[in-house]
Amino acid sequence: MVDYLTNWKAQIRRGYLELCILMLIQKYERIYGFDLLEKLKEIDLEMKEGTLYPLLNRMTTDKVLKAVWETENVKGHPRKFYSLTKEGIKLLHEMKNEYIRMNDIFEKIAK
């Protein structure tokens, strides 16, 4: 039973995490990986760095996100800042609607 729940959690979390990450990026407009990890931690949606970076990488390849290396105004090493592309903003809008629709269904059943 524990395995079943773990498996289910992993499945539902995957899509949910992507939605939350995109929402966070939209909220802060531009954010780099380490900072995003911290923000996720703050809202109790912890994620392993070894999982986040590959996900951001894929979202960039899929043109949902765009990434810019920035060395100005930061001391030391360069940082890779992520922001939503136009397509990304459209996609996030659709994703939010889908989530709201799903949540409505949940509420209807739970009533």
Added chain:
Amino acid sequence: MPHEPKLEQYLANLDKALGQIPVSDRADIITEIKSHILESVERNPDQGLDQTLAALGEPETVANRYLLERGLRPGRPTKSPMVKWLTIGFLGTLGMILLFLIILVWKFSPIIKVDEKNDRVTILGGLIDVNGNAGTVRVGETFSENDDAEIFDGAKDLAGTNLNSIYMAFRNGKLNVFPAVDTQLRWSCKARGEKDKSFLLDEGNKIILNFAEKSDVKCDLHIPAGVTFVVEGTNGKLNFEYPHFRIDVRLTNGDITFIPAKDKKYKFDTNIVNGKIGGLDSSSAEDALLVKFSLTNGNISGL
């Protein structure tokens, strides 16, 4: 942290594991992960590099996530260095043992050869050669003849004694063991070594024929009924004819022939490491005489 070897090694391993991804993308990934590590160490100085790397996970695991996200087949998860070295060490040792065994078999094969016709046992490719017909035993290069052997003959009447076992100890030799027709224990031996009386020890309930200090022993023994005859030897050829006594033989190399008495039953307890056993009929009857043969290399045959 300009050139931290651990960090460089981690990034090098990550780069290697990302192999399938185009080089410019790989460089981007490496730079981002490096940036993350530096930022983490900078923000949590007490945490240290080791913990930061541990939190990231093995470079191969991280690389596999990148590959999976791109729909590429991840590489095989590589073993941790500890497991890798243990495996190498284990296989290396196994290889050396195998090589040693091959040399052993090659140099000393056949391990044992029994020539029934000529009454001869050759052990370890001729390193030890027990020649029953000639009554000689050769170990290594030293070859000995029984020409200058001493004679040890004697008898002891066991009637009225509480003697229950007879021990015979030797290094190399041949024994013919017969049943005594009366209560007399008789021995008729030839052996090389000092002629003295110390070979015979009477300990009340047991008699010890100690030929361990002599070589090329050749004995005819007559054992009375009812006792246990114990033999301990290194290399030897033993013939038992119609025994009506219990037997306990512990031999390293050799050949044992057993001719059962028609009116006796025997319960055999045999243990042989290299060689074969044949022709022994074990009985579970209560009056069966216990016969124990323990042999490392050689043959046991019943007639």
